[in-house]
Amino acid sequence: MVSRQATDAPDARLSSRATSVERSSIRLMFDLAQESDRDDLVHLEIGEPDFDTPDHIIAAASDAATAGKTHYTSNAGLLELREAIADDMAQDGVTVDPRSEILVTTGAMEALHLAMLTVVYPGDDVVVPTPLWPNYRTQVKLADATPVEVPLPPEKGFELDPDPIIDAMSDETAAVVLTSPSNPTGRVYERDAVTDVVKAAVEHDTYVIADEVYKGLVYGDQPTGIAGYVDASDHVLTVSSCSKTYAMTGWRLGWLAGPTAIVEAATKLHESTTACAPSISQHAAIAALTGPQGDVESMHEAFRKRRNYVIDRLDEIPGVSCATPEGAFYAFVDVSSLDASSLEIAKELLYEWGVVTTPGSGFGSVGEGFLRLSFANGLERLEVGLDRFEAFVREGGVK
Ligand SMILES: Cc1ncc(COP(=O)(O)O)c(C=O)c1O
Structure with a gap:
């Protein structure tokens, strides 16, 4: 205590x-x-x-507000939006059931926070390759756990080196956070290196929290969609949002996708924090994900x-x-x-x-x-x- x-x-x-x-x-x-x-x-x-934010997204939000879609939605978010997210993830090679494996959140930030609160026991470790986005540190601490920062090699431009990350994992490890593309380094992690980390997470019966908020901003042909890399999707919690890809930071619309048991538990926590993501933003996100991509x-x-x-x-x-x-x-x-x-x-x-x-x-x-x-x-x-x-x-x- x-x-x-x-x-x-x-x-x-x-x-x-x-x-x-x-x-x-x-x-x-x-x-x-x-x-x-x-x-x-x-x-x-x-x-x-x-x-x-592109005009057609703003128009969809405005239409939704005018049509009175200004009420609470289900805790998990509008099914139409969850279906759009599932379609979007399918394009990244990840199959999820929109009815039970997706929770719509108030930005990726809430999704990350809920992911930590859901899988981390007080006293656990959360392994975070560093340089890291500093909010992870706070989120881990708010879950009464310890952030374990594992340095990536500066001489290799901070590419993902799986060995020290795997070495840092123990029975106390509740999760490993992988951010690809990375903030602050802009690295997109190599598939093989990521796969090694996911396999180690499976061996330790722990989770990879895959923060893919920048997935729409990849300049080469490296793949995103970490949950689709190996047949271990039960161990990958995918976090993403409309913020960066659609220039929608202020709309606060993100999501958490993963195994049903985790998503259901996270949805219960979400019920007591924000209840649901803003309804107008959910309608805007449907337009973003399903509308023209020009x-x-x-x-x-x-x-x-x-x-x-x-x-x-x-x-x-x-x-x-x-x-x-x-x-x-x-x-x-x-x-x-x-x-x-x-x-x-x-x-x-x-x-x-x-x-x-x-x-x-x-x-x-x-x-x-x-x-x-x-x-x-x-x-x-x-x-x-x-x-x-x-x-x-x-x-x-x-x-
Ligand atoms: C790596 C990373 N993850 C998550 C977020 C939060 O995104 P959102 O605006 O969807 O909450 C940010 C925002 O800067 C970020 O850089």
């Missing part, structure tokens, strides 16, 4: 859970940027598409151009390097030659050069020496940002 004395709450009676949560450095940089009096900042810290293709193409531009520019800057992102919209840049911490570099870039970035240290210890640059910004702003970044590096970095 956690004692009340353990909490350190001068102004209010806060729980140990509330006080154990750390703010991410993504948020820190966002807040520092908000406080800045510069009006020419270039935002390369952004974690969401800069595009607006806007998605245009956004994808724009991200590809930006990625190529960012990588070409970084290649020309002496002393920094970056593995080419294979998915998502982040470049994870090695700035270790600059002789300052990634937070010092990010602050200097913000205050002296007007470029907002995210320090790699915010993505786990192995991220120190790196900077995450988001290319969810137009080419013109990327050019200004990279001109400034290049000048900063050529002038010797932090003064």
Whole structure:
């Protein structure tokens, strides 16, 4: 039992859970940027598409609202939406029953949180390859478990190395989180490496939580749909959302797909947290998944151009390097030659050069020496940002 004395709450009676949560450095940089009096900042810290949601999706939501579809839905979400999600997953080679194996959630964030609460016992471990998206750490702690960060090899661009991950698994391991494409590295994990991790999860009778929120933003032909890689779908909990693929971050619409027993249990937890995902957003998601995909293709193409531009520019800057992102919209840049911490570099870039970035240290210890640059910004702003970044590096970095 956690004692009340353990909490350190001068102004209010806060729980140990509330006080154990750390703010991410993504948020820190966002807040520092908000406080800045510069009006020419270039935002390369952004974690969401800069595009607006396509018109036909907004029209579907508007029609739903006008038609009075403004009530609670079933806890699991509209069946029509679950069918659309199942069809979408089938295109990734994953077969799920929309009636019993899908829960519609308030963004992927809720799906991840529920997945952890459903399969993690207090005191368990959750293995997370790192650099990691920092929210996992918090979600694991909120489930009274311990995040076990396993460093991926920086010299190989943080590709998925299954061996240390498998070595980190034990009888206490409740789950392993795999994020492909990855935030912050943009890596799309090799099928064989992922398969090894899934097989190990089966041997340990544990779960792989496959976070595939960036699955719509893959630049090569690597497959997504981890649950379809091997015949072990009972051990894979797939999490995804409309946020990144359809530029729908604010609609808060995601899903959890997995074996019936897990989805049913997660649905019970969901009943007491949000009851159901917003009804209007569910109608918007049906339009997103089943409607025309032209806007998605245009956004994808724009991200590809930006990625190529960012990588070409970084290649020309002496002393920094970056593995080419294979998915998502982040470049994870090695700035270790600059002789300052990634937070010092990010602050200097913000205050002296007007470029907002995210320090790699915010993505786990192995991220120190790196900077995450988001290319969810137009080419013109990327050019200004990279001109400034290049000048900063050529002038010797932090003064
Ligand atoms: C790796 C990863 N997973 C999940 C999420 C959350 O997505 P959603 O907006 O659907 O909650 C994010 C958002 O940035 C993310 O980067």
